[in-house]
Amino acid sequence: MVVQYKCPDCGADMVFDSTSGKLHCDSCGNEMNIDEMTKSKENKDSRTYNNTNYKDEEAHQHQEEVNEYHCKNCGATLITDKDTTATTCSFCGAAVVLSDRLSGNFAPSLVIPFSINKEQAQAAFKKWCKKGLLTPRGFMSADRIKSITGIYVPFWLYDLNGLGSADATCTKVRTYTRGDYIYTETDYFHVYRQVSLNYMKVPTDASEKMNDGMMDKLEPYHYQDLKEFQMPYLAGYLAEKYNYDDKDLFPRIEERVQRYVDNYIDQTISGYATTSYNSKDINIRKKNAWYALFPVWMVCYDYKQAEHTFAMNGQTGKIVGKPPLSAGKIAAWFSAVSAAAFLIIKLIAVLTGGPIL
Ligand SMILES: [Zn+2]
Ligand SMILES: [Zn+2]
Incomplete structure (x- = not known):
């Protein structure tokens, strides 16, 4: 089902505004709270939604790949990838959200809305290129930016418990001189550690298209802006659904958190000359996994007939990518x-x- 957020004053399509955190109408300047919009939308749509909901789910199961969506403004067929959950109509530019792809197992529970807008992202890209002092001449004068896209990337956030136990033999060494002799005294210690550590909402990206390393480098995201998911946040942006569920990605997060626990144990054993572990056992248990959408600006630019990508954390402005070198x-x-x-x-x-x- 296609959802568009119409301005109640003039009927134009509204988009999420990263500066105000509200839905904004570019035509008349009207602004609306996300909560307000969700409520009025639910009331208006409730009848049709309830009637078609079941059928939609069924159809969705069978023809996920071939589902066709139409823009409510101009009737054009929306050209979407099978993973797209929000996009803009390529004919009239209307912001559309594909609500059936955001339901059931694919309903996100949390979102960090964009707080950096397109102009800021564009300016940051240019500044970043200039900082790369080795950027080829003429690179910045030409308009290299092929596309700049604000995209909500699917992530899983894991609440985890890490149980670790370690058994080590440590030494303390003392050297002293008595008479003509130098004595070395080594004391041996049997050190035992048991730790139970809780980690909250450790993120990992769940999209096939996104480069894992690049997404990891965009961290950290600040969770004070983490909000309960509502569809209007997606209006005007591209959004994707996950390709990997929380079980698929668990090994990746397990490995990462195992390292955290491992380091933590190392840090608790200090003040010895040597430490050698007889055994170390770390067990990571999943307590909860949240499906969340995080904001990323992706810039594709042309250089020497090749496309390059630069990514920016849409919340903090942190940049990942490599400027072209001459x-x-x-x-x-x-x-x-x-x-x-x-x-x-x-x-x-x-x-x-x-x-x-
Ligand atoms: Zn308006
Ligand atoms: Zn349209």
């Missing part, structure tokens, strides 16, 4: 560095009255 500039940079080094040597020689190189 071989010529790198060579120039190196010769500048060695010229400067040469200058310093010369200067020192003058100051010390030595021979001039």
Whole structure:
């Protein structure tokens, strides 16, 4: 089912505004609270929704791949990937949310809304390119940005308990001199540790398309902005549903948290000269998994007939990516560095009255 948020004043399509945190109408400037909009939408849609809900679910099961959606404004067929849950109509630009793809197992429970807007993301991209001093000449003057997309990426957030136990033999060494002899005294300690650590909402991205390493580097997300999921947050953005469920991704999160527990145990054993573990046992247990959507700005840019990607955390502005490098500039940079080094040597020689190189 296609959901569009119409302005109650002028009927235009509203989009989520990252600055105000409200739905905004670009036509007349009207703003509406997300809660308000969800409520009025539910009331209006409740009859049709209840009637079609069951049928929708059934149809959804069978023809997920071929489901066709139409824009309510212009009637155009919405061109979507099978994972898309929110997009804009490519003909009239209306923001649409595909509610049936956000129901049942695919209903997110939490969301961090965008707080960085498109202009800010664009400006940050340009600044980031300029900071890359080795960026090829002309790279910044040309408009390289092919597309800039605000996308809600699916994540699983795990509440976990880590039980760890370790058994180690540690030593303390004391050296002293008595008479003509140097004595070394080694004390052995049997050290035992048992820890139970709770971790809250450890994130891992659940989208096939997104590069795992890139998504990990976008962390941290700040959870004070974590909100109960509501569909209007997606209006005007691209959103995707997960490809991997919380069971699929558990091994990945398990490995990560195992490392945390491991490090924690290491830190509790201190003050010894040596530590050698006889045994270490770590067990990670899932207590809860939350399906959440996190905001990411993706910039695709062209350089030398190839496409490159840069990603930005849509909440904090943290950037991940590699600016294009120019071989010529790198060579120039190196010769500048060695010229400067040469200058310093010369200067020192003058100051010390030595021979001039
Ligand atoms: Zn309006
Ligand atoms: Zn349309």
